[in-house]
Amino acid sequence: MMYLEVKDIDFSFKDETILKEASFSMKKGEIVALLGPSGSGKSTFLRVLTGLAHISRGQLFIHDEEITKLPPEKRHIGMVFQDYALFPHMSVKQNIMFGIEHLKKDDRYLQLHKMLKLTNLTDKCHKYPHQLSGGEAQRVALARSLAASPDLLLLDEPFSNLDTELKAGIRLELKEILSSLDTTCLFVTHDIEDARAIADSVYTIENYKIKKIENANM
Amino acid sequence: MKKLLLLGLMTLGISVLSACTLGTGNDGDRSITIYSERHYESDQNLFDQFEEETGVSVNVVKASADELITRLEQEGSDTEADLLLIADAGRLGRAKDMNLLQAVESALLEERIPEIYRDIDDTWFGLTKRARVIVYHPDRVSESDLSTYEALGDPVWENRVVIRSSTNIYNQSMIASMLAIHEEAYVRDFVSSLVGNFARSPEGNDRDQAKAVMAGLADVAILNTYYMGKMAYSSDPFEVEVAEALRVFFPNQETTGTHVNVSAIGLTKHAKNVDDAILLMEYLAGEEAQGVFANANYEYPVNENVEAHELLSSWGDFVAQDLSLTQLGVYANEAAILMDEEGWE
C-alpha cells in the first residue's frame, strides 16, 4: 500500500455527490496539487482526509493503518485553513506550540525554535495574530501545523489570500520548507501556475473521481 | 485535569444545595413548627414570650395559605409542621377534608373559644374574627338606605356596587355561608342580581374597593373589617383619608346577621410535637395573647373576655351570623361554582 491510500470512497456534501467510488494515493514525501475551480468540492475532500467530514463508504489508510473511523484529533493529519485560523488570544509562540503540548518542555522549545527558524519568524514570536501581515500569518499557520510533525499536511488554497507580487517568493519558500522536512503534502488550488510551481503531480476531480492530469515539469 | 476539577466542584455544589433541606431538623430542645399565613412582628413577640413561659421555641414558616396547604399535602408524613395557622374557615375546611389536620381535645380551648368558631370535629380553632361589611360614602349614601347584603341586588343599586373577584376566598366563604342558611335558588338569585349591579368588573383587592367608593366609581363596597383598620392606621396619609371619610355598616342585623369569618389554627395530622403544639394553641386563645394577636391585624379577638381594638369598638356591637363556620368548608366548592356560573369574575 502507498503511504496515503484512499480506497473507493463515496462522499456527499449537502445532498450533492462529490465523490463516488473514488480512489487516490500518495507516496511519502510527495507534494500533490488538487486543481479545480472554487466550490468544486476540493476543499471538502481535504476535510474528509482530516476527519472533519465523514464519508459514507470506503476506507482511508495512512502508513498502512486504517484511519477511517478516527476523529480528527487522533489522525496526525495537519491542515492549514484558508483563513489560517490563528488563535487570536494566543501569541505566535503559543500558537505554534499548541499542537505539541504533550512533548517534554525541552523538546517543545526545540521544536518551536526549529519552526520559527524555518519560517523566518524568530523575531515575531511574541506578536499576536492581529499584528501580523497576511504572509506572516500564513507562515505561522504553517509552522503551527508542521510543529506537530504530521504524517500528512493539507493546505487549503494557500495562495488565494496573498498579493500576486508576494506569491512567487512564497511558493518557493513553501517548497523549500516542505522539502527540507520531507513532508507529504496535498494542497488545493484553482491556479495551475501555483500547482505547477510546487507540486510533483497535479490531480483534479472529474466525474466524481480523482484523476491525475499531469506530472510536474520542473 | 482542570475539567475534572470543575466537574467535581459542581457535583459538590449540588450536593451541598440539596443537603440544605436534609438538614432542617428540630433542635434537641423542645420546639414546634408552625405553618403560618400571618406576617406580623407582634406574632414573633408573642412566640418569644411563649418560649419564655414554657421553654418551647417556635419555628415559623410563612407563606400564603394555599401554598401552605399544598405543601402539607405534598410533604405527607415527612412534614415538619406541627401547626397550621391560616385565614378563612372555608380553607381550613379544605385542609380538614384533605386529611391534613387531626382532632384536639382541650378543655381550655373549648372554654376560650365559642362553639361556632370551632370546627365541629375539633380539627381547627378560630383565633381572630373579621366581619365582611358594607362600606359607603356618607355624602352619597345614608345609613337608612342600607339593610342587607341581599338588598344590594335591588335595581336601585345598579352600577353602584364594587367587590373583589370571586376567586378570592373571602367572597367564596360569604356565599358559602348564605348557601348554608338559604336555598340554592335564593343565593343564585342574589348573586346574579348583585353581579348585575357591579359598577365595574371585579379587580383589585379589598382596599381597592374602598378606594373605588372614595373615587366615586361606586357608592358601596363589600370588604373585610380589618382593611378599614389597616387603612386608618396606614403610613400612607391618603389611605387614612379614605378610612376617615368612609363609614362601616353591618348588614343583616334584622335578619341573618353579618357574615363573620375567622383566622384559625389546627394541629397537623403528622405533628411531631403534639403536646407542645396544643400548649401554643391554648396560649394564643388565652386572655394574655388574644388582645395583641387580634390587634396586629385589626381583627376581633375570638375570646369573649377580651376587648377589641378601640377602632373596632367605635363601630359598635353587631349581630353576627349564628352559623357554625364548619359549614363554610362544606359549601365552599358549591359557592365557587355558583359564582362562576352566575358570571361573577
Place this chain on the structure above:
Amino acid sequence: MRLRQHLHSFSIVSIIVFVLVLVVFLQLFAGFTGEASDAWIHIKEYLLFDYIKNSFFLVLFTALFSAVFGFVGAYLVTFYEFPFRKFFGWAMILPLAVPSYIAAYIYGDMFSYTGIVSRLLRGIGIVSQIDVMSLFGASMIFALTLYPYVFMTVRSSLNKQSNEIYESARLLKVSKSKIWRKILLPLSRPALVAGVLLVVLETLNDYGVVKYFNVRVFSFAIFDAWFRLGDVGAAIRLSGVMLIFVFVIVVIERVLRRNKVYYTLQGRKRLRKALSTKAKVFGYMALGFPLMFGFIIPVIYLSYYSLLTYSKTLDMELLYVTVNTLSISVVATLITLFIALFVANLDRFTTSKFFKRMINFITLGYAIPGAVLAVLVSLFFIGMDRDLVPLYQLFGVDKTLVLTRSLAMLSFAYILRFLTLAFNNIESTYQKIGPSYTEASYTLGQGKLKTLWSVDVPMLKDGLIFAFVIVFIDVVKELPLTLILRPTNYDTMATKVYQYASDEMIHEASLPSLLLVSVGVIMIYLITHRKLKKRVK
C-alpha cells in the same frame, strides 16, 4: 460502529438533558390519564374559553406595543446621530432590570385612588380615574418592561446590515417608504420576530402581573386550579392546553423566520444621518417614552418609598433573602451555561438528523411557562423520591422527600427553563466565530474538551459573559417557578416582593424591589460598558 464516534462528552451531556426534559414532559400525560375531575369539567365549561381569549389578546397587544417600542428605538439608534445617542444605545435596555410584576404593583398603586396620578388629576379638576388594572394595562406593562428583547435583537440585526444596501437603493432613486417596505423591514423581520417571541413567552410565563390585575389568563388559571381548588389534575390539563397554545406560537415564529439571512458587515464604519429638529422631537419621544415609563418612573417610585419604609423592611431577613437569591442564581446560571456550551457544541458539528431533532426538542424548554414547568417538575421529583426511598433508607435517611423541595429541584427547574436562552446566545456567538478555529485545534491533535477550554471559551468570552448576564437577570427576576418549587421557608427577593404585594403592602415592597432592580441595572451596565470599551480599542 458508527455509534462510537458519536458518543463523546458533548453528545452524552445532551442526551442526558434530552432524557430529563422528555421525562418531565411525560408527567403531562400521567396527569391526563386520570379521570376528569369535577373542577376540570367546571373549568372547561365556564372558564376555558375566557382563558384562551384573554391569553390571545394579551399576547397580541403586548406583541404590538413591544414591537413598536423596540423596533423604532433600535432603528433610531442605529441609523441616526443625535445628542445622547450613545446613552440611549445602552439605556434602552434598562427596563429589563425591572420585573413586570414590580411595574404592575407600582402602576397599580400610582393609578389607584390614593395613588399619585389620581391625586394629581384630582388636583387639576379631573375626577375620573384611569384604570390600569385591565388586560390592556397589563399588556402595556409587559411591553414597557420587555421591549428591550426586541430592541436588542433588532439592533444587532440592523448593525449587521451594511450601509451600502441603503446607499445603493437611494442612488437608484428608490423612495424612502419603499426602502422601508422592501428592504429594511424584510431584512429585519427575522430579528423582529425572534425578539417579539421572547417577549410573548415571558408574558405568558408571568403570574405576578396577571394575578394582581385579575387578568384571567392561563398562568392564572393553572395556579388557581392547583392551589385554590386543590386540583392537580385540572392544573395539568390546563398546562396541556396552554402548551398547545404556546406550541402554535412557536411554530408561527419559526415559519415567519424561515428566511434566515446571513449578512456580513462591510468594513466601513456606519455613517449616521443627522436628524431635523422636528424629527429630533419625535425621536426623543419615541426613545424617551418607553425608557421613562419602563424604567425611570418605577425607579423613582421605588426609591421614594424605600426611603419611607426602610425602617420596617431593612432587616436581617432581607439580607438573608438577598444572599439566597444571589447564590442560587449564580450557581444555576453557571450550570446552565456549562450545559448550554456542551449542547451548542454538539449542534455545531453534528450532521445527524437524530441529534438535530433532539436539540430542537431540548430548546423548546424555554417555551414552557413557569407554572407548567413547576407542575411537571414537582411531579417528576416526587415520583423519583418515592422510587428512591430504599436508597435513602440505606443511608439512614428516614425522609421520603429528599430531592423534592430542595434547592437542587429548584435549580433543576431553572436550568430547564433557561437553557435555551443560554444556548441561543452561545450558538449565535459560535456562528460569528465560525468553525475553523475549533477545527484547527482538532487537526493539531487536541481533544474536544481541551479545545473547548483552551480555544473556544477564550474566544467566546464576550458572548459567554453576555449570556451569563441575561440568564442571571432572568433567574433573579423569576417568580412563578420559585413560588411553587422553593424549599420551605426559603425566599428569594422576587418571592419576598410578591409576598408584600399579596399582603397589600406595596410600599413596603419597595426596598426589596429596589434591590432586585439594582442587581439587574448593575449587570446591564457592566456588559454594555464592557462592550463599549472594547469597541473603542
